[in-house]
Amino acid sequence: MERLRDAVAEGRLDMDEFEERLEAAYKSRTYAELEPLTRDLPPVPGALPLGAVPATGPTPGGAPWPGRIGGSGTSSTAVAVMSGFQRKGRWTVPAHFNAVAFWGGGELDLREADFAERAVVITCVAIMGGIQITVPPGVEVDVRGIGIMGAFDQSGAQTAPQPGAPRVIVNGLAFWGGVEVRTKAPKGSKPLDGGGYRKEL
Incomplete structure (x- = not known):
């Protein structure tokens, strides 16, 4: 491609x-x-x-950033009403993704994801519910959400953006609820020079 x-x-x-x-x-x-x-x-x-296949190449979803940007989004909306949703593993984050949690919870794990564009916007609406977004180190994160008796929190060790890495913009509303954005490396992985991660066996 x-x-x-x-x-x-x-x-x-x-x-x-x-x-x-x-x-x-x-x-x-x-x-x-x-x-x-x-x-x-x-x-x-x-x-x-x-x-x-290179002898020590990255695993799927762990390729250097240029190889993980481009294509069509896997899905553009996730809704949890008194229930939950989850997006994790190998999937493609669209340019605009909407997540809604009403008396429920959701998880968006971007650590092994591909990205439709270099900059993606995730709009979260958490009403008496919670949404957790996990990004890998090296991804630039811009949290702009509004909390009303709720909060948008960013946690984890913040690292400098890697060259070519995507930018994730998180906005929306948390009313009596919360949206947590955390930075965390994929489990059992080792950073690669060009971005991405290789699984350690």
């Missing part, structure tokens, strides 16, 4: 070809289905052959 984006930026593909190939890439299930999509494009210097 990165090669297709580079190709359209360089004028090697027009928008119709780009969209057609991108859609085919999302539907692909094997490397054999992906190979024809970039066969006529020049190779990326230093890139591994398609399907090759």
Whole structure:
């Protein structure tokens, strides 16, 4: 997908070809289905052959930041009414995500997530409920929410934003409820130079 984006930026593909190939890439299930999509494009210097796995590479969701930004959001809304919701593991955070907790709770874990855009906005409404958002170190977080007999809290060790890392803007309203944004590395992981994490076995 990165090669297709580079190709359209360089004028090697027009928008119709780009969209057609991108859609085919999302539907692909094997490397054999992906190979024809970039066969006529020049190779990326230093890139591994398609399907090759680096000996000490990152796990899915732990790739360096440029490889984790772009694409379509997995879902754009989560609602908990006297119940709960959870988004964690490998998912794609859309440019705008809405989370609502009314007499309930929700968890958004972004540590292994991809991001549709470099800057994403998460709007939280917590009414007599709570929402917890977990981001990995290196991600810039901007908390702008309003608390009325409630609070928007940010916890965890704050680190300098990593080059190319996404920016997460959290806004909304907490009324007799709370929204907590915490910074925490993925469990059992080790930071990579280009951003992201590698699982330690």
